[in-house]
Amino acid sequence: MTAFADRLLDSIRAKGTPTMVGLDPRLDHLPEPFRSQAKGSAADAATALRDFHRELLATIAPMVPVVKPQAAFFERLGHAGVAALEDAVATAKDLGMLVVMDAKRGDIGSTATAYADAWLGGGHGQCMPASDALTVNPYLGEDACSPFLEAADQHDAGLFFLVKTSNPGAGLFQDHGEPPLADQVAEAVAGWGASCIGDCGWSSIGAVVGATRPSELAHFRRLMPHTLLLLPGFGFQGGTAEGLAPAFDDRGEGAVINASRSILHAHEREDLAGLADWQSRTAAAVEEMREQLSSIMPATS
């Protein structure tokens, strides 16, 4: 299989945008009829999520190269929710999108291997659709990150290590020390990824850097010159397109920009209420985001 970084860049080029849509399904913000269906048991809610994601993913697939399911919102529906997550991953892949599983896992030794096998390797007996990449928390150190790196190599998958997160209080521990911890993590991530740089020039070992603090992007881009960046926080959390430019190279490549609520809750927007259905409003919000980001990819805008 092609390296993750090459698959991602191919998909971004084909669809002409680094737009990533986060699948963070908050039950009370689903469009109807799913919102009402989800009011029942966890099994009812999981069925509503399954059906919603099938329609959502079909709606956005022509416009969006990659989606990012947020495991937490499925886990809170128990095993039925995990089945709905598996269905969403399979659906996205069938529609030609890449999947970055946002599970922020991290553990040591054989436990880390088990997490990596679950999310990147398809699990026991290939019981699950494998995601193309996984977010990983690096706090436990290099020997704890190694099983994830080995699994990524084995499965031609990618990783996005948390370096500097998008929340207001991210600095409490991530800025600790001199140089700040996040810089040390960034340098480690760049080193881990040096041996898996694809034909596209980018490594399959990426990093999460919040899009809410544009001033930091140039700094982390310098520390990780070949690292694909996953930038969360666009839209709802306050990130803007202008602030994202330092993450990208002259060709407009090197990062994916995630938006979740600004897309998933678009059906609630009054200014889009004139459109016929929730799918049209969702598509309009995706198109709006693609336009906002179009200045980043000059060749395709």
Add this chain to the structure above:
Amino acid sequence: MTAFADRLLDSIRAKGTPTMVGLDPRLDHLPEPFRSQAKGSAADAATALRDFHRELLATIAPMVPVVKPQAAFFERLGHAGVAALEDAVATAKDLGMLVVMDAKRGDIGSTATAYADAWLGGGHGQCMPASDALTVNPYLGEDACSPFLEAADQHDAGLFFLVKTSNPGAGLFQDHGEPPLADQVAEAVAGWGASCIGDCGWSSIGAVVGATRPSELAHFRRLMPHTLLLLPGFGFQGGTAEGLAPAFDDRGEGAVINASRSILHAHEREDLAGLADWQSRTAAAVEEMREQLSSIMPATS
């Protein structure tokens, strides 16, 4: 409901040991007939895990106050594995044991709330048995830990924040800076837990400190004088009973000691092969660990 710290101390006192058994089911180390049953599909393996844990938990319940399921080993069986995990939690609670879910979750805002609801609140519509406590990765900062703290308060549950993990390379990031990051995390954890100290004198907001480096225990005990410590790494990872004393007070209280493989793989021990069945060998290994730890709890040894 009674505070988590009080429930845990009551259970430790009643059973006379701070022994915690980790449920890290590696399929190729299950006793028969479960090992053979697990060779099939993920659904077969999940059924084997469900049946194995029901027997295991019944075997150890009279001797063990608290168990720690390791989510990763269930997740790699997909949604069927998560159903087996739910069954194990329910079984342990029915048998009067406490459950600390070792999922090492960590995320921001409403995503952190969703994880906390899943594991401590029973999830959507109480679809899952709630664990008594959850392990949490603190890398994302205080505002990311707050939803977990709020959920713990709401559900009379506990948390164990990763402070210093048991793996050899834990120090790469956890020792970064001066004072080391782990010290800053420890002080934050002590602060977060100050408002939820139970009648037992211990806080329901605990910390994970590896049992593999005894010299550090006294240090972290000083930084977190009222924090319950979860000490992994006893037995298989090299921790010994003598090295654990600094984690405990004069009454032999203040920590739980986890062993996973030394209990779960005891059925493979040649020196126990004379015992009739895997349950007897497992019980013998638990009794051995209780004896090794008996010097810690003088009143009950």
